[in-house]
Amino acid sequence: MKFFIDTANLNEIKEANDLGILDGVTTNPSLMAKEGIKGQDNILKHYVDICNIVDGDVSAEVIATDYEGIVKEGEALSALHPQIVVKVPMIKDGIKAIRHFSDNGIKTNCTLVFSAGQAILAAKAGATYVSPFIGRLDDVSTDGVDLIAQIAHIYNIYDFKTEVLAASIRHSMHIVKCAEVGADVVTCPLKPILGLLSHPLTDIGLEKFLADHKKA
Numbered sequence: 001m002k003f004f005i006d007t008a009n010l011n012e013i014k015e016a017n018d019l020g021i022l023d024g025v026t027t028n029p030s031l032m033a034k035e036g037i038k039g040q041d042n043i044l045k046h047y048v049d050i051c052n053i054v055d056g057d058v059s060a061e062v063i064a065t066d067y068e069g070i071v072k073e074g075e076a077l078s079a080l081h082p083q084i085v086v087k088v089p090m091i092k093d094g095i096k097a098i099r100h101f102s103d104n105g106i107k108t109n110c111t112l113v114f115s116a117g118q119a120i121l122a123a124k125a126g127a128t129y130v131s132p133f134i135g136r137l138d139d140v141s142t143d144g145v146d147l148i149a150q151i152a153h154i155y156n157i158y159d160f161k162t163e164v165l166a167a168s169i170r171h172s173m174h175i176v177k178c179a180e181v182g183a184d185v186v187t188c189p190l191k192p193i194l195g196l197l198s199h200p201l202t203d204i205g206l207e208k209f210l211a212d213h214k215k216a
């Protein structure tokens with residue numbers, strides 16, 4: 001399973017990358033705004049800065065919602081750096097654009113996916129990744145991890161090559177549950193990744209080992 005970090009914060013990206021477990025980065029317009037990145041030139045430069053930190057796929061989201069606009073914007077994003085993956089919303093024109101990108105060797109991440117039907121369409125269009133938002137489903141009392149399992153099952157039956165990228169992950173247990181049901185990728189903020197490290201018995205055990213070593 002690949003680990004992507006879901007942030008536009010360069011320090012957090014560096015910290016995750018330094019752990020040696022990072023396979024890529026996902027961003028979205030909200031995450032870019034959170035870091036105060038404004039203006040087209042700054043936004044494009046920021047994507048390149050991210051690509052220069054991590055050796056892996058970096059999702060950069062289009063703002064356009066019409067086919068021609070998505071294609072134009074996506075081609076410009078893709079030309080920025082070989083690691084860029086064009087993130088496209090799950091809408092009718094988005095699916096058409098994903099087919100265009102796929103036919104032209106441009107990697108895509110189909111975002112804002114909340115149902116298996118949407119995930120089937122994304123795979124049929126040739127998306128590289130499909131991003132079901134599990135935390136936002138949990139927010140409305142629908143099991144997000146169940147959707148990951150359902151999509152992974154369907155993709156497995158038909159041998160779809162699209163990778164299931166579990167997004168909107170809120171805590172460490174989401175990561176473990178996504179791993180159990182066969183997500184290809186999880187993307188989340190740094191905190192849930194670091195949460196995987198922690199166990200009180202590890203801390204107690206280490207303290208005892210070090211104390212016994214001193215006595216020896």
Ligand code: G3P
Nearest residue numbers: 006026028135136167168
């Ligand atoms: O990758 C999608 C993610 O950024 C959305 O997360 O927590 O805003 O639902 P959240």
